[in-house]
Amino acid sequence: MIFADEWGNKIQATCKRTLMYRVQRDLLKGEWGVIEKCHQHPAGGQYRATDHPYKMTIAEDAILSDVIGRVHELGDVQTVQVSGENRKRVLFRLVDAEGNNIACCLWGT
Structure with missing residues (x-):
């Protein structure tokens, strides 16, 4: 997934396959949201989707709410x-x- 803020800054995000349906349901394209209980790690590797120096991993017990x-x-x-x-x-x-x-x-x- 790629998330963007209101200024157009983008960050790559991942979650476990078991969380995909929940993330799709709670974070709609074009809607603002905040993700609590996530982890940031330095971005790297062959398949970097953005230029952001970090990537985000949504945790099992993430709570999705308004911005x-x-x-x-x-x-x-x-x-x-x-x-x-x-x-x-x-x-x-x-x-x-x-x-x-x-x-x-x-x-x-």
Whole structure:
């Protein structure tokens, strides 16, 4: 599958064969949606469908729902101490079409 955002950025996505009917039912072509519980991995290999540096894998227990918004304020990747270990994190804000926003944080690589 190829997903695109409102700016035309595309990312390759995959899921297990057992999830295909659910994904087809819940994510309709031309409709906005958000996928929770997915994984991103570096894209590579012989059959890259997009130029995006990552590819998405939809997890078994993914929940499909409406769009939250677009990335508004994107911070730099920071290295912070967590329980004595260095961990990477990035802070950002999502904003929806009505101006509502929410603070978000991503951890890891």
